[in-house]
Amino acid sequence: MSRGKCLERFYALRLKIPVFLENSLTADTSAYCDTLRDPHFLCDMAFLTDISGHLNCLNVRLQGKDQTVSDLFGHVNSFQKKLSLFRDNLASDPPNLTHFPACGELRNDIPELAECEMTIHRYREALKMLQDQFNNRFQDFHDMRGTIQLFTDPISAVVNDQPPELQMELCELQGDLFFQMKRNERGVSFWRLLPETRFPLLRDFALKQASMFGSTYIYVRATSP
Structure with missing residues (x-):
């Protein structure tokens, strides 16, 4: 997670990477280029970029100096509330991508708009799995709430x-x-x-x-x- 910006930078170069592979390499890179132009793959990558960015922000906050268990509990609890907000946003029609800038940018760029939105709706399940993992991993924090x-x-x-x-x-x-x-x-x-x-x-x-x-x-x- 300390390298969270790497995925964000790769996503920003998603249009230039296939051009570089095709023009600069003699090997057959068609499979890679086709993947990087596939709407479903790009949707997955955009969602992963956005959610990784949110997780990276949480990770940085948990590393702050002079923090007590109470401070850390507040950060984790706030992030769990954000996950619920994200799921509600993606459930709207069309999905509200305010907190998913990479997904929002992609929705404006790709021609298969409706197809991409159907894919975005599926990410609510991924967010639910992430919520469950947070509940399990931080159960000790919740037991100490009082x-x-x-x-x-x-x-x-x-x-x-x-x-x-x-x-x-x-x-x-x-x-x-x-x-x-x-x-x-x-x-x-x-x-x-x-x-x-x-x-x-x-x-x-x-x-x-x-x-x-x-x-x-x-x-x-x-x-x-």
Whole structure:
């Protein structure tokens, strides 16, 4: 995924590559050229270019510095919502290709417009498979939703839904006007404000959340000499 721009660049050269193969090589390249001019193949390549671009953006966001598990959960959760949006867009007639620029460009270029749109509708199944894979691979994140929400916004957390050992300190925290005024401070910056003598259990909870490695990338950065 770190080479996500490669496919985008190849797609941008899709019209020039067959010309180069035909004019610059002595070997028989007709099979390759025919493939690169086939509407079905071009539709597949355009969709792959677009969805790979979206995945690459997610990959870059997951590699950011100083991110907690809560931040990573937000990125993954947002992308899953985008997948639902993509499926809804492709279900319209004609398909809404606002978030699929390569597919939109191809739809305007190829003469077999209706044929290409029928192909584009099939990509909803591919997006559904991608949704299922995200649900399976990030199930641990979703199982931690309650603790992630508490870490992200303790002032708005429902006390009765929290672990019993944290409820008394959480009542004190939410009833304190000083911390209510600091609710715009999020994540680690908010939890640093809590005095350890007054909120030992909540501080311990926050420390565990903040020290979790949400991705191998962050782990490698933290453990590299």
